[in-house]
Amino acid sequence: MADDNLFYRNIFASILDGMIVVSGERKMIQVNPAAEEMFQQSRESFLHKSCLELFADSSEIENKIGDTLAGGASFHDIECRGIRKSGTVTFPLSLSISPFMNEDNEVQGAVLHTRDKSFILDLEETARQSDQISSLGILSLGMAHEIKNPLVAISGSAQLLRKRLPEEHHEFLDVVIKEADRINRMMDRMLDFARPVDPKKQSINIHQLIEEILVLEKKSGRIQFIQNYDPSLPPIEGNEDRLKQVFLNLIRNAVEAMPEGGIIQIVTRIHSNYTVKTLQNLVSKQGIVVEIIDSGIGINEATMKNLFTPFHTTKSKGSGLGLPISLKIVEDHRGKIKVISKPNQGTTVQVFLPVG
Ligand SMILES: Nc1ncnc2c1ncn2[C@@H]1O[C@H](COP(=O)(O)OP(=O)(O)OP(=O)(O)O)[C@@H](O)[C@H]1O
């Protein structure tokens, strides 16, 4: 019996979702480590408090738990909001409620099963936008390829004409040549987007890669860069050229968001993608996060929805391809990009990349 007890306690502690056992009076009598982490409070601060303190929309949940305690009803995947310990931060939560019985089959309390949905919801939003890239991508790449050939002919003929015609006509031909150039550059970017990634993966020191980019960006002197690097950051496997393209795009966007100059922070740290728990300790599968934090103009809601849509730009000289290309490269590396921004409050771009 004692062995059985330990066995069940181990299982309870190993479950990656939050598990909270509540008494008939709705007081919390047992919590597992995943629940402690999710609600950011220690076991001691849960125990003997009302479980309703954990939820922002507590009246709906109070009714449901009431139904469970009174009649043994269960509820699956209720979408609600949880409250972290500070009391001000809420997060999306999926909650299931089931009764637990004593030996005589009487309801003694309820088991709450909670799952934090914040990370998944954020990533779903990026994934929705990235679906658009693949369908749009195929069509536009075909077009890019076809546009480049006649473009060379247009630009070449305009240059010839420019040589032959008197100076008064040059102004117009210069427009033709300049614009043809611009289209050509855009087409190159799009074709680059489709170039298959070199399957050879190298071991990459992200700090070194970022430093190589910053050497160039620092030249303007307008922007101050603060590098906040985690010295224990492990190397990652990937394609150096392509990843350099990603961070160049992101750092350029940050610089372009601060026309008056300012500070850009680059932070690196280890990120636990997912955690495997045992009773005594936590084993984390590792990834890294690189954050590029600017204090620039920020992004409004409309642009936020179209950040990764090809050709969506708010800049007169932009092509709107920097972010979609970066996302594709990062996804090819099994990583994710997350953008957090509000108008006039700067922008934080997080790049998640797996290790090994
Ligand atoms: N750090 C940032 N701060 C403010 N706005 C940003 C930032 N990063 C991206 N944006 C917004 O997202 C849009 C799309 O960015 P993206 O890099 O894809 O294209 P672009 O910068 O406009 O053009 P390109 O990168 O092709 O030269 C930008 O036009 C801008 O409105």
Ligand SMILES: [Mg+2]
């Ligand atoms: Mg850009």
